Amino acid sequence: MEKAIRRYWPVFVLPTLIAFIIGFVWPFIWGAGLSFCKFTTVKNVQFVGLSNYAMIWSDNTFTHAFWFTAAFTVVSTLLINVLAFAIALLLTRGMHGTNAFRTIFFLPNLIGGIVLGYIWQILLNGLLSSWGKSLLALNATYGFWGLIILMCWQQIGYMMIIYIAGLQNVPVDLVEAARIDGATSSQILFKIKIPMVMPSVTICTFLTLTNSFKLFDQNLSLTAGEPAKQSMMLAYNIYDTFYARSGPQWKGIGQAKAVVFFLFVVVISLLQLHFTRSKEVQA
Template sequence: MFKKPKRKLYALIFVLPTFAAFVIGFIYPFFRGIYLSFFQFQIVSKTRFVGFDNYIRAFQDESFLRSFWFTLGFVVVSVILINLIAFFVAYALTLKIRGSNVFRTVFFMPNLIGGIILGYIWHQIFDGLLRNLDMPSLVTNETLGFWGLVILMCWQQAGYMMIIYIAGFQSVPADLYEAAKIDGANKGQLLTNVTLPMMMPSITICSFLTLTNSFKLFDQNLALTGGAPLVDGVWTTRMMALNIYKTFYGEGKAAKGAGQAEGVIFFLIVVVISLVQLYLTRRKEVQA
């Protein structure tokens, strides 16, 4: 009689193709990129070791430092606004108002549109609106460019986060609300003392997603402002992802190595900040 194959063998058969694709498409390029950040090159087959020169050049690059502070400010503002909007929209849509399912679909739809398309659409909207108000264009004013990116990000991401928050609201046990009402809690106290503590897992997820998505913003930035305006040789609304792309495809052999080093620095920044956020929000999670 033939022995039945073990379940582990079946698991390996199904996992190996996906794992191989993951290694080829992500793991290998990731470590290869870190390796190349210590070299000067035009093509990857011809490299010259330069040690930490690329990293030194990255920290001395005014455009890279400028893009970091611009991105950091954008992340702080967008994470707060997206989560506030998504939370209160989700709260409103869980109050059993008429047509709530239609509103959920409408609010979620912007997330399905590609970033390049969104950027060009909102560019036309902002230009038309600002022209009617006799105000400068987004590409000529840094402040307007910043808030244009924030508005675009909020419009695109809030609906997706809203779905997660709705799931969080629906997972709160009704018994907790009933017990709090018996104790005399009003709507504000129910929100702050019952809903928010029980919603912390959803807040953790949404904060993480908005944080990483805001840091990685690329195509919307490219389409909406392209980094403009250019002031004293520095693109004032370039975010880190776009700046790294422009650096890597700049002229000269040193540009690609510097761009690769900036990419590694960018990765470390996002990882560290994301882990800190996860640690801080998970500490406040409670069990039902």
């Protein structure tokens, strides 16, 4: 079997590798190159150097979207992981009907982001209308918390499944030994369970962090950046720059924003992975 694998591995690897290069690597390289150009189409390109990158920071909508996205990411990442872990703890205590609860909590993750955005827009506007308010009121606060509620409702069930898998791998004899030694429930939680499920924390934090930064379709359907682009997140801001603004220079600026956005997400994700992995208990 090992000889066959060594002989025929290119047959299995090459098709996927070629598809990856065509579908991701080459478009990414080409897009990064276009970020230094002014263009209307990929065949009508004029090199302008770093001017596109310089104009990013003079665009107030981009800087506002950056801080809006950063605040949204911090709040949503904390809420999703804390609530998902709390629910996972409850559903690993041998309660009746835990399988049904797991299915119910997981179901929102199966609904597309565009659909979720429109559903929650109707629900939140119906709730706020009784107070004379609207999701797209004179400030972006309602849109911010609407996006937080939507993201939590969609993601908590998925992260809960990962945390349940981690909690079920905590050795039972270790917990029982701690109880015999007189450890309280809080001590077992913070000294045994949480350190033992740090690999799950790493995975869930990575997923929620990147998903929050890259959020686009829910932002588009729930608030569409209103009012006055105050609830616009980074991914939607890039889309708006590239498609909604006239002039060849804006497409190049949109490409430059996309490159900066990519680099920022990569750096933040690597820092998060390094920090959480350093806390993992080595078996």
